[in-house]
Amino acid sequence: MTARPRSAFAGARPAAFAAAAALAAALAAGCTSVTRVVTTAGAAAGVITPEQAESINKSAAAIEKSYEDITPEQEYYIGRAVAATVLVTYAPYDAPAANEYLNLLGQTLSLFGAAPETFGGYHFILLDTEEINAFSAPGGLVMISRGMVRLCGSEDELAAVLAHEIGHVENQHGLRAIKKGRLTSAVMTMLAEGGKSFGGAELAQLTEAFENCIGDIAGTLMNSGYARATEYEADASALAILRSAGYDPAALVGMLREMQKRWVPNGPGFGRTHPEPSDRIAEIQAQIGAAPAAAAPSVRVARFKEKMRGV
Amino acid sequence: MRSRMRWRASLALAALAAGACTAGAATMSVQVKSGQLRATPSFLGRVVAPLSYGDRVEILETKNPWMRVAGPRGQRGWVHGSALTEKKIAMASGSRDAQTGASSDELALASKGFNSDVEADFKAKHRNVDFTWVDRMEKWKAAPEAMQAFLKDGGLKPAEGGAR
Structure with missing residues (x-):
C-alpha cells in the first residue's frame, strides 16, 4: 500500500485527477458550457461517475447565478x-432645448466612461420636481430633477452629476440591487427551457420575477438608497470620466458642497438615499486633493446658462 | 491498458477545455442593439459597417479599449470593447440560431428571459406605468459631429473613448 496524497482528490486515480484538473480549469475560466461538454464526455469515458458529473454541473450553474448573467438585452428591458x-x-419635464443639451452633455460624457456602449445606449431626461435628486436605470436611462439642475452653477457641475449617474450604470449598481433570491428564481425560470417562446404559466412566472427585480431596483433608487461604498464607487467613476473628458474633477466637490448646504438627513430626495455630502467630499479629496475647481471656460458657462434657462 | 486509455481520454478532455476557452477569447459577440465597425480606433472614426446584436466577430488586434475585428460578413474595422462580450448570445426565440443552439445552457439563457414579451405582460398588469417617455428618450441621440463640436467648443478633449 503506497502513501496517497492528502487532498480533495485523495484516492482518485491519476486519470480522474487529470480530468478534475481540466474541469477546474474550465470552471475557473468561466467556460460553463465547456464544463457541460467535458463532464458529459468524462462520464461517458468512465473517468468520472455520472453523479460526479452532475454535481460539477450544478456547481457551475450556481456560479452562473449572479447579476452578471443578466444579458445586456435583459438589462435593457429591466432598465x-x-x-x-x-x-x-416623478413626471418628465418637457423642455426640448434643455433635454437636448442634457443628452448632448451626457452622451458625450458617456464616451469617456468604462462602458460607452450599452445595449440601448445612454439617454437623459429632466424630471419636473423641485426635489434634489437624480436616478439611473440599468443600461443607461438617466433622470435628473430640475431641483438638481438648479443647484448646478455650471456645465462642469452638471457634468459631475451626470458622470456620477453614468458611474452607477457602468458598474451595474441597479442590477446589483436585485435581491439574491429573486435573481435565482428568475434565472432558474430562464434556464428552464431555451429557444422557444413562452406562454401562459411560464410567462406569468417570468413576469413576476421581472416585477420583483423592478421593485427591488426602483425601491433602492427612490427609497432605500445604495450602500455607502456603492455611492463612493460611482463617485470614483465620475472622477475618471470628468478627468478623461477634460472637465475639472473638483467640480464634483463643488456640487457636493451645494448639496451639503441643503442636506436634510432622511429628508426627501438625496437626503434619504445618499451618504452625507461631506463624507463623499472627504472620500473624493483623498483621491484628487483639496484644490478648488478651476474656473470653467466662459463658453461652457454661457452654453449651460442659455440651455438651462427657465429650468 | 485500460488505465492508459483513461489517461488519454482525460488529456483529450483537458485539451478540449483549454482549447475551447482560448477559442472563446478570440471570438466575441456584439452585445449592443446596434454597433459600428469603424475605420480607426475612435468614436470619431468613420463607420465602415454596422454590427447587430449577437453577431460573432473575430478579434484581429487589440488596442485597449478598442479592438480590430472581422465581422460576420467579412468586414474589418474597429469596435469599442464595451460593445463586445465573450459570452455567446442567442438570437431572439424562434430565430434560426436560437433553435440550433437550444441545447447549450449558455445560449438558452440568452434566448429566454426578460424580453419584449415580458415587458408587454408587465405593461398589461401595470397600466399606470407609462412607457411613452421611455420610448421618446431612446430616440434622443446626439450626432457624432455634434458631440465632436461640443467637446471642441468647450475646450474639452477629443472622444477617443474610455481612456481609463
Whole structure:
C-alpha cells in the first residue's frame, strides 16, 4: 500500500485527477458550457461517475447565478421598466432645448466612461420636481430633477452629476440591487427551457420575477438608497470620466458642497438615499486633493446658462 | 491498458477545455442593439459597417479599449470593447440560431428571459406605468459631429473613448 496524497482528490486515480484538473480549469475560466461538454464526455469515458458529473454541473450553474448573467438585452428591458416606474412618481419635464443639451452633455460624457456602449445606449431626461435628486436605470436611462439642475452653477457641475449617474450604470449598481433570491428564481425560470417562446404559466412566472427585480431596483433608487461604498464607487467613476473628458474633477466637490448646504438627513430626495455630502467630499479629496475647481471656460458657462434657462 | 486509455481520454478532455476557452477569447459577440465597425480606433472614426446584436466577430488586434475585428460578413474595422462580450448570445426565440443552439445552457439563457414579451405582460398588469417617455428618450441621440463640436467648443478633449 503506497502513501496517497492528502487532498480533495485523495484516492482518485491519476486519470480522474487529470480530468478534475481540466474541469477546474474550465470552471475557473468561466467556460460553463465547456464544463457541460467535458463532464458529459468524462462520464461517458468512465473517468468520472455520472453523479460526479452532475454535481460539477450544478456547481457551475450556481456560479452562473449572479447579476452578471443578466444579458445586456435583459438589462435593457429591466432598465426600461425601472425608468418607467420612476416616471410614475416623478413626471418628465418637457423642455426640448434643455433635454437636448442634457443628452448632448451626457452622451458625450458617456464616451469617456468604462462602458460607452450599452445595449440601448445612454439617454437623459429632466424630471419636473423641485426635489434634489437624480436616478439611473440599468443600461443607461438617466433622470435628473430640475431641483438638481438648479443647484448646478455650471456645465462642469452638471457634468459631475451626470458622470456620477453614468458611474452607477457602468458598474451595474441597479442590477446589483436585485435581491439574491429573486435573481435565482428568475434565472432558474430562464434556464428552464431555451429557444422557444413562452406562454401562459411560464410567462406569468417570468413576469413576476421581472416585477420583483423592478421593485427591488426602483425601491433602492427612490427609497432605500445604495450602500455607502456603492455611492463612493460611482463617485470614483465620475472622477475618471470628468478627468478623461477634460472637465475639472473638483467640480464634483463643488456640487457636493451645494448639496451639503441643503442636506436634510432622511429628508426627501438625496437626503434619504445618499451618504452625507461631506463624507463623499472627504472620500473624493483623498483621491484628487483639496484644490478648488478651476474656473470653467466662459463658453461652457454661457452654453449651460442659455440651455438651462427657465429650468 | 485500460488505465492508459483513461489517461488519454482525460488529456483529450483537458485539451478540449483549454482549447475551447482560448477559442472563446478570440471570438466575441456584439452585445449592443446596434454597433459600428469603424475605420480607426475612435468614436470619431468613420463607420465602415454596422454590427447587430449577437453577431460573432473575430478579434484581429487589440488596442485597449478598442479592438480590430472581422465581422460576420467579412468586414474589418474597429469596435469599442464595451460593445463586445465573450459570452455567446442567442438570437431572439424562434430565430434560426436560437433553435440550433437550444441545447447549450449558455445560449438558452440568452434566448429566454426578460424580453419584449415580458415587458408587454408587465405593461398589461401595470397600466399606470407609462412607457411613452421611455420610448421618446431612446430616440434622443446626439450626432457624432455634434458631440465632436461640443467637446471642441468647450475646450474639452477629443472622444477617443474610455481612456481609463
